[in-house]
Amino acid sequence: MSSLTISTSSTFIIFFFLCLITNGLAADFHVKRYGAKANGNSDDSQAIMRAWKDACMSRKASKVVISGGRYVVNSMKFKGPCMAPIHIQMEGRLEAPLNIQHMKSDDNWIIFEYINALTISGKGIFDGRGSLAWKQNQCASSGKCDSLPISLRFYRLNNTIIRGITSTDSKFFHMNLHNCRNMTLQNIIINAPGVSPNTDGIHIGGSSGVTISNARIETGDDCVSIGDGSQQITIEKVTCGPGHGISIGSLGKYKNEKPVSGVIVRNCTIKNTMFGVRIKTWPDSTQGIATNMHFDSIVMNNVGTPILIDQQYCPYGKCRFKIPSRVAISDVRFRNIVGTSTTRVAVKLVCSRGYPCKNVKLSNINLRYIGTNGTAISECSNVKPTISGRVMPPPCTRAFAI
Template sequence: MEFTIFHYLRVLFVFFALSSYSFVVRGDKSSLLIVDVRSFGARANDHRDHTKAFVAAWDKACKSSSSSVDLIIPRGEFHVGPIKFSGPCTNVSNLTVRVKGHLKASTDLSKYRSGGGWIEFGWINGLTLTGGGTLDGQGPLAWPFNNCTTDSHCKLLPTSLKFVGMNRTIVRRISSVNSKFFHIALVQCRDFKGTRLNITAPSDSPNTDGIHIERSSNVYFSRSHIATGDDCVSIGQGNSQITITSIICGPGHGISVGSLGRYPNEKDVKGLVVRDCKMSGTTNGIRIKTWADSPGLSSATNMTFQNIIMNNVTNPIIIDQSYCPFSSCSSNVPSKVKLSEIYFKNIRGTSSSKVAVQLHCSEGMPCKKVYLENVHLYLASSYSSGGGSGKQESSNGGSEAVSSSCRYVRAKYIGSQSPPPCH
């Protein structure tokens, strides 16, 4: 009789759990609340807008009394957005959002605010975003409306995945395709780790930066593949202790610091490490870019770029302190961004242009303490790749085929150099 009652209660529990997609799993010390968007009316592959269902599921997850919550977005296609997942989630110390499905962004641009996000997480402690799912920004329908290359006051299209004011965040095993603007952006985040990300958009897609970081600290991105139409990674103003490692970049514009010095009251950049990355077919490799005629003083210091492989990169190493992406730029006033303590170590591979190293600093604030150690770059047309290892073979020596160009900087050279140092 006891077995029969136990069996009945177990079947009843499973029935209610599966019918509501929301239930609590109790452990010895705490409980895990599982919330599924299907509990709130979301249905995969039905082409309806599921924004309200996602918001309701988030509301239940964030306001839970459980210390640990899993929010499930199952397999299948869901149309959503724009959508904000906002905290604080007072009682929840570990909140995991498992995106297993394919999310598609709304193509109605009137729904988005300028500079906003499609999917935005804000003011949350202890978030994990994972699941192997895909965020599809449906960018091809929006890119024709991007006029930012000709209009400095343009309306910004939405970033696909935006994080604002976050602490202790983990993002892993997420794909982003065809963002309308940036794929991923961090603003005022601390202790952020992103890994095993796959980011793709066509090489001619405008302003589709893979990862943009601004006013954040203790950020770590690794083991990701980024192929897009703008910077694979861009490090904006106000950042400290940023590590970028094991990134495969290309096509795209490389890994960039900046642009810096465009706006008043920008904060300094300090403590950047970029290591063990590979650039293939990009317009730039490692780039530091600052605007001329900066409205205020700022600096970027203590930056290390190490163990980087360049494969047919147009500008493998470039400092540009007269940066301007617009069709016409007239300012002759030097940049007020001070660059110092910059280390380029073990940079090797091929350049598609004859100027492989370009260090063009500000006349008003020349670069200080710039070091190049064991830089081996050769003209791509003269060399054949050594199986992706960074080793090249040539019958003509080839080192004279590439050159360096320097302005307002006296770099220090360590070890062997190709191209030859600036005189």
């Protein structure tokens, strides 16, 4: 027993000193040493890219340092794979071109892709300067929504930490996570005016093991949206609003969409939003699955329709409603949700008549309508929720067929 203790302690000591040595050898790459001016006028894109390429080629852990100042940057692609773990210490303010016609890429402003063990931290700001682009947004009128650049796109990243940064006034989505594994976003701030169209805070698609915690998101669309192929997603201690709430979907618009499963939204505050927590799928959709989704311990303050399943989602009014959604929703729990609703229908569960929702549970719900023309009600179609604890408004006050 004694020799085992000595051996374990010795191993820990050796590991500790190896960490000290490794950290001591970590290389710093300061973008200002590569010619970045940080004066709010010069284009610093190339200087930052040179620092990144050298850091990415380093065989020891490296850090790209973006110190204080205003960096005007065009579209940039931080591409791996890199030789070792890499850290971006972000303290300055990166500013996008005001006019999208001056950007080198119409799809994204800044891309991080094919990187393992990336950390982005600091008090820095990614400023998308989106006010001019919002006026050019034709998403609602034409349905064409892919012509404006996303501020931050994360593609095929593994073991990533994003901590402390701010994204402001994106032209389109603030952050788009696609095909990422084991990604943590902590203490981030996302903000844009409530009137800014399609400025989703964080969109997740085709990713697994994603955790968002202690975030503050103010935007003109979903604070967090979860697309197909997303699994084991945790959203906790997020303050959302203004915006459209926290959403799973929309699902079923495209062919071969992969299942969504294992989503947890808990200990969040949603305020002054169009919706609270919702699951949305298109009518006449492709086949899909959304299962094992839990919404727990959420405070709603001045929220329109705090709890919503909408399998007739059609934001642009050009849908074939006679054909039901083919996305099968199951194993959904709404628990410990309290607060105020700006609409009488505080709980609305509109499921597909072709694929009725299965195993939907409501537990300890207390939502109060703050208008003057009655009290809160609930509406249901093609679902028979299981009830436990006190549920207000009473479940399925009105049932209707679709």
